[in-house]
Each structure stands twice: as structure tokens, then as C-alpha cells.
Amino acid sequence: MKLNYTFKHLDHSDSLETYTAERMEEIGKFLLKEGYGNVYFSKTKNEFCVEVSVNTREKYFKASGFSVDVYAAVDSVVEKLEKQFLKNTKLHKDHKKPELSREGRLETAIRFRKAA
DSSP states (O other): OEEEEEEESSOOOHHHHHHHHHHHHHHHTTOSSOOEEEEEEEEETTEEEEEEEEEOSSOEEEEEEEESSHHHHHHHHHHHHHHHHHHHHHHHHTOSOGGGSHHHHHHHHHHHHHHO
């Protein structure tokens, strides 16, 4: 996954970029198609804000996290995106109704025979 980084009111940090890239690569395996993303780091008074938006062919994902520690904010954003990715893959994998598939029809037929 290709990521673009933007820093506002914060110094550019290579270690922060590599940490974010590693964490995003861990959850990137849940995406069905390759995507690209924008990572936006900002600081307001004593709190860091990390916003990540990921574009794929299927869908647009966006999450933001706030914390006193910038690495904790990255972790919270990654957790939110992971939930979104898993939900999307589950919808795509289980998109058929089970009763319309062959296995589902056999299962319902077996249940009716046992009940009778």
C-alpha cells in the first residue's frame, strides 16, 4: 500500500513514517485490492491527531485517532481501519445467502428430514 504523509504543526519524522508504514502493512493484507492512502499528522496544544484515508477500487476508508502520544494515536487509527477492512472482506466473502447455495439447500433438507 502506498502512503503519502503530511505533517502540520509537527516536525517531519522518519521513524514515525516507518512505524505507520509497518502498522499499515500488517492490516493491508485484509484489503481485497491494492490501495493507496493519505496519512495526516497534526498537533493541537497537547494532543496529536492522526487521520488516515485509504482509497481502493471498491471503497473509501477513513479513520482518525487522538492521543497525547503520537504512536498511540497511530495504533488507535490502525485498529479502527482494521475493523473496517475486516467488515468489508466479510461482506464480500459472505455476500450470498446460504439458503441459495447447494450446501445450504442440503442443510435445510437434512433439518426437515430430522424434524419429520
